[in-house]
Amino acid sequence: MLKIIKSLMMPAATRTTAGELAEKFNLTLQGSADTVVGGVAPIADARPGQLAFYSTEQNSAAFKILPIEVLKNTRASVILLQPAQVKDAPRGATLLITDSPRGNIVKILGEIYREPPRFGIDRRAVIARGVFFRKKKTVYVGQFATIETGAVIEEDVKIYPGAYIGRNVTIGRGTIVHHGAHIENATIGAECVINAGAVIGKDGFGYTRQDGHNIFIPHTGRVVLGDRVSVGANTCIDRGAMTDTRVGDGTKIDNLCQIAHGVVIGAECFLAAGVGIAGGTVVGDRALLGGHVGIANGVKIGNDAEVGANSGVFRDVPDGARHMGYPAGPGTEFMRHYAILRRMAKSTK
Numbered sequence: 001m002l003k004i005i006k007s008l009m010m011p012a013a014t015r016t017t018a019g020e021l022a023e024k025f026n027l028t029l030q031g032s033a034d035t036v037v038g039g040v041a042p043i044a045d046a047r048p049g050q051l052a053f054y055s056t057e058q059n060s061a062a063f064k065i066l067p068i069e070v071l072k073n074t075r076a077s078v079i080l081l082q083p084a085q086v087k088d089a090p091r092g093a094t095l096l097i098t099d100s101p102r103g104n105i106v107k108i109l110g111e112i113y114r115e116p117p118r119f120g121i122d123r124r125a126v127i128a129r130g131v132f133f134r135k136k137k138t139v140y141v142g143q144f145a146t147i148e149t150g151a152v153i154e155e156d157v158k159i160y161p162g163a164y165i166g167r168n169v170t171i172g173r174g175t176i177v178h179h180g181a182h183i184e185n186a187t188i189g190a191e192c193v194i195n196a197g198a199v200i201g202k203d204g205f206g207y208t209r210q211d212g213h214n215i216f217i218p219h220t221g222r223v224v225l226g227d228r229v230s231v232g233a234n235t236c237i238d239r240g241a242m243t244d245t246r247v248g249d250g251t252k253i254d255n256l257c258q259i260a261h262g263v264v265i266g267a268e269c270f271l272a273a274g275v276g277i278a279g280g281t282v283v284g285d286r287a288l289l290g291g292h293v294g295i296a297n298g299v300k301i302g303n304d305a306e307v308g309a310n311s312g313v314f315r316d317v318p319d320g321a322r323h324m325g326y327p328a329g330p331g332t333e334f335m336r337h338y339a340i341l342r343r344m345a346k347s348t349k
Contacts, residue, residue: 039112
């Protein structure tokens with residue numbers, strides 16, 4: 001009974017065949033094109049009827065290469081793998097051959113576990129007068145979602161129950177706004193994902209002290225997200241005080257991040273959970289910020305720079321540099337200081 005309950009809770013897979021996947025994603029097929037794919041699983045746990053992948057690609061240090069025995073012993077009916085590993089695949093398995101299994105497994109997952117189409121506006125949603133729908137028939141708006149006057153909703157947008165879209169907000173084509181997200185004073189690009197509880201476009205933490213009192217600075221800027229931006233659950237992106245807060249195309253922001261007023265983040269960046277970026281900071285393209293990184297006001301993070309988890313950044317990070325520590329500095333310098341401290345600690349015992 002427990003297995004039945006678990007199976008009902010798992011994401012529903014769209015049944016397809018190895019031949020259909022090979023044709024759709026331009027993969028080389030070896031074996032039966034009619035082999036049914038009923039789901040995807042890790043290669044060590046896969047069962048007959050499922051697809052698994054094996055790869056020796058080392059895109060980053062986080063990717064671990066599994067022993068070749070895992071491939072040899074898998075029970076998967078269909079295996080996505082590189083040409084060099086074909087000789088080690090189990091006899092009788094259907095193979096999908098590509099130079100990049102890691103890249104293609106993402107596409108296959110999206111194909112097999114794609115969400116069923118949703119259309120229509122729930123009668124319990126609140127849609128103000130003056131909302132512009134580009135193609136209303138392609139849009140989904142769930143119950144108790146609210147869309148205020150002047151909002152522009154492009155085609156294929158999905159707005160889930162309880163979400164709030166404020167006045168004059170633009171939501172780009174194919175963007176998904178999940179349950180309880182709150183968006184105002186913002187322009188959202190195409191094919192973005194705004195996860196549950198995210199707050200975009202509220203006033204920033206901007207104050208000035210006058211006569212011994214903290215006085216709020218009115219904010220007039222907006223938040224502008226590029227295309228294909230992902231904003232994690234309960235992440236906050238503040239509107240700018242006088243300039244816009246901007247996030248570039250393809251940038252992925254994890255849960256529980258704080259992006260302050262006037263921050264500019266480049267394209268294709270990764271921000272892990274808990275990152276906090278103070279006002280006026282500029283982050284270059286393809287930067288990687290580890291979990292709980294804190295960045296002070298006005299700092300510049302260069303293109304392709306990396307900042308290690310739990311670091312505190314108080315000075316600029318050059319292009320391509322790897323910084324870590326508190327205060328953050330070059331990674332090699334931090335490790336050298338750490339080694340010296342360890343030696344000193346041992347010498348005092």
